[in-house]
Amino acid sequence: MVEWNIQSRGHVCHACGEAFGDGQPYHTLLLDARGNYERLDVCERCWAAEYRPGAADRSGFVSHWQGVYEIPAARPEPIQKETAESLLRKLVERNHPADAAATFILAVMLERKRILKVKDQLRREGRRVFVYEHARTGDAFTIADPDLHLDQLEEVQRDVSRLLEQGAAAFEPGGATAPAVPASGEANAVEGGTADVREPGDPPAAGG
Numbered sequence: 001m002v003e004w005n006i007q008s009r010g011h012v013c014h015a016c017g018e019a020f021g022d023g024q025p026y027h028t029l030l031l032d033a034r035g036n037y038e039r040l041d042v043c044e045r046c047w048a049a050e051y052r053p054g055a056a057d058r059s060g061f062v063s064h065w066q067g068v069y070e071i072p073a074a075r076p077e078p079i080q081k082e083t084a085e086s087l088l089r090k091l092v093e094r095n096h097p098a099d100a101a102a103t104f105i106l107a108v109m110l111e112r113k114r115i116l117k118v119k120d121q122l123r124r125e126g127r128r129v130f131v132y133e134h135a136r137t138g139d140a141f142t143i144a145d146p147d148l149h150l151d152q153l154e155e156v157q158r159d160v161s162r163l164l165e166q167g168a169a170a171f172e173p174g175g176a177t178a179p180a181v182p183a184s185g186e187a188n189a190v191e192g193g194t195a196d197v198r199e200p201g202d203p204p205a206a207g208g
């Protein structure tokens, strides 16, 4: 199964093909299509007429949420500096098991900055999976919870800081970038997104 995944928000209704207008509410269905996530964005009318009845009984149903479409602003791209967001996108696209902890920590950081919003929490094959939506672009991120232990957090945060300084090229494909994560649910240090995650440059936490 795919551990992490990004699905862009559609610009037209999947059912009727009509373009979404600025500020228009839409519904998103996340489905499991043979082990891969598939995202459908539909307008309210099509949702009510074709999708809402029995949506959760639909084959492969994973999640549903509602959003508001925003027309993407044409903004000039600044010189690309590695940010928590660009790094998260690179790690998700690479989908390497060794990145599990760093990927999760980056998502928690972005949630705290309100760049990502949690839309759903699922259990998939015994693991907790968070579904995030990007507040501005509407991209959906599915991120598996690596069940980090408290004593692993410091090392993972060091890895993330190093990556943010050096960029994703800092670590070779296949290199050990995160500590091995034992499969145990106890001492879950990041329950509910309350992990003490700081970015480089933030003031140190009192009593750290």
Ligand SMILES: [Zn+2]
Pocket: 013, 014, 015, 016, 017, 018, 042, 043, 044, 045, 046, 047
């Ligand atoms: Zn429609």
